[in-house]
Amino acid sequence: MRRKIFKRILKKIKTPTPNPPEVSSHGDIALKKQNIKETLDQNLKIFKYLYTVPDNVDVKIREITIPSLNRNAAILYIASISDVIDIEERILHPLLHHSDGSGKIENIVSAQTLKTAQKIEDIVNEVNGGVTALFVDGDRQCYLMEMQNFQSRSIGMAENEVVLKGPKESFTEKAIINISLVRKLIRDENLVAERTVISKRSNNGLFMLYVKDLVNDELLNEVKSRISKLDLAAVHSISFVEQLIEERKSSLFPTVLYTERPDRASAFLEEGHIVLMLDSSPACLIVPTTFWAHFHNPEEHYLRYPYGNFTRLLRFLALFIALFISPLYVAIANYHSGMIPPDLLLAIAATREKVPFPAIIEIIMMEFAFELIREAGLRVPSPIGPTIGIVGALILGQAAVQANIISPLVIIIVALGGLTSFAINDVNLNYTVRLMKFIFIFAAGILGVYGLTASFILCLFYMVSIKSFGVPYLAPYTPTYRSSEDIVTRKRIGSERFRPGYLKPKDSIKKGEV
């Protein structure tokens, strides 16, 4: 009987939804597998068909006659992603005005790179990436020259991970620029940037950066194998990759670090981590990570030792306040009022007397309102931004208290919880804390401090069980590994001698005793 009920529920969950009929594209795929033809006319016909010229306005085909060879030729490029002036100067001009009779294309065009290809599929892929293709009548190969010029934003300031002291640059939506920013910091021949195409349709390239003589080979293979398993049509943001390669996809805890700071990426690279970048994402992923990587902020290493540790401890405290202040209020006000000093208890009782809701409802209402202000503030167009502040602060705060809907203490508690949660810089961990808070509020509402403690211990059990690419989540704290002990507090820069042992780097000592 019991199984039957379960089976019925499972069946409901598992029933597939109907699909619309598909149109076959076998013809196109077969065509792409072929090599190019001998005559220019045939080739142009194929490529005009593939690129839907002339309907496709930014795909350009320019037919010319090369005087020195006395043969017809054509160049194919996508104008929107190519440097048109370069094409004119380095390809068209030399081809049209060259008079030397050696007859080799390599010696005529002055493009920086030049390679040849026969397969239509390869040519198409290159052209899609901004390469200019040159077809010469009678040649069974195509000349490919890199002329790409993708439009992108220039390097900007880091906006989400702000530091006072330290580099201000951040990654931008162009991988080449991003790699350049990293190479600027690590001028080492061992820094490898491998590119793999990870999507079938949009051909998005994923860059994998690592320092060859530091990174653990097993780890590298693990990351590579996870990437090779990706089966995607298109990836438009590195965040998709993040969600696809992580171990526990519905867990509250992040196991991949997302950062927009080149200095941070470099620091992790030099410890033996692996950095992943996408062609078009203004951030990178760092794998593997521990809880502490999410908790830290680059600023703490730029600040002097005491100041850096002060911020660390402050944030550590903030983490706990953000997690526990609301649940503790719920627990204490409902179950353990003896724990509150008499003055405060009477003050709470006095303000709560006129409020119609139980403490837990009050807290949840305010937490909800606070989350709403945060979300709305994030999405609101900037001209009407200030309204949010006024509405949030005045209506929800002042008026709710005066209307006896919320007791003033709850406003303080929720505001303090909200404020401290802002101190957690990492976007992922920030969400973790905010969501965990609700779990704790319910646990505290149901079982008081006992429930709160029990759920926190369960949460710790869970955290200990998580691994990120084989690395325990709370390492090097538990299990213990040799490291620079950059955990809750950090040591003096001179004493940070080791690379983290949990990464099993090829070279684990950074430097000698200072």
Next chain:
Amino acid sequence: MEERIMYRTLLLILVLLFTVCLAGCYDLKEVDQRAYVIAMGLDKSERENQLKITYIIANPEVGSLVGGSTDEPPQETITVHSSDFITAKNTANTVVSKQLTYEMLQIMVVSEELASRKDFIRWFYDTTKDREIRRDTYLAISKEDASEYLQNNKPQLETRPHKYFQFMITRGVETGMLPDSTFHRFYEITEQDADLFLAIYTTSKPAKDPPARHEDEYMAGEVNAKGDANKTQFAGAAVFKEGVMIGKLNGQETRIASVLDETTDIKDVLSTIHDPFNKEYRLAVRILKKQNNEVTMNLEKSTPEIRIKVPLVVDVLSDRSMVDYTKDTRKREILRRQIKVDFEREYNGLIAKSQQEFKGCPFPLSLDARKYFLTIKEYKNFDWMKTYPDMDIHVTVNIFFTGFGKQTKVPNIKHMRD
């Protein structure tokens, strides 16, 4: 495989749900739905085996700005009869609208009459049964009926009752005029069955025109305080032997007991002693205790011998005979001797009184004695309480001076008046 996991997940969710439904929200009570008992008074009821219980219940709205100021009184006092103070909570609900709670109980006032009865302890030990009563609650003994005491007690400035009791008691313990008489100490000392427990002594009915004495030699009710302040007085201690009140100590004796007691802290003891240079004057001193007492015992003898050395730091605050102590070692020595003699007389006096009158020690001296016994059995056979009255105990005081007031120099009266 997939199905198994899903099946398990569903089962787990159900189990958790049941756990929460069955165990959750047990004893949940919102803070605003409770009436907070600040002080509880216990009297013997006219009926046998019943208590007369008086409650002071705080009004949370008084003194809180956000709730808006009210004209309501800061406290509510009610008296009910009940067989114990645990069920009395429900009896009181016939008058009080909210659920009574002892979570904020600061003080339990017991009338001298009830405290002197042999069966008081049977009622008192219910405090260990109730989950809400804290062990840091103070026990006080009132001269009159506790109900009358709580009724009369009307603090003028600390209108919120918990504040009044809190300040009154902590300050009293600091000055040494009141013993540190928490429930916990009561249980501890009573169950050790070796020494005497001291409880705070208080009254709201001061005597008419009591005789004037020196600054700390008063009992509660003997201080001749005039004015429109609250009439309640806290001073001295009620002495409990084996859970029964057997006598009283005045403020000075309580102070001495506190000085001799290593388990309590005294902070601000102001006292006077005879001025060695003029017998009519008295010198004001502040006594500080910075080091522990040194207790040596010889329990092997037929009359066990105990020597207690008390190191005291003394700050001389007044100088009516206008002697410049700072420049004259000899005069300082005279002063030191005088203080030593005075203190030793007082200290040994208390010990003698306790041996003769109470037949028990008013401070936990037995704690020091324990290390002289190898086994618990030996210690028990020794029977401290019984042996104590016959012991040869002597207290010596060592005095260290720290200062002679802000300005040490005094004018020469003879030269001034020439």
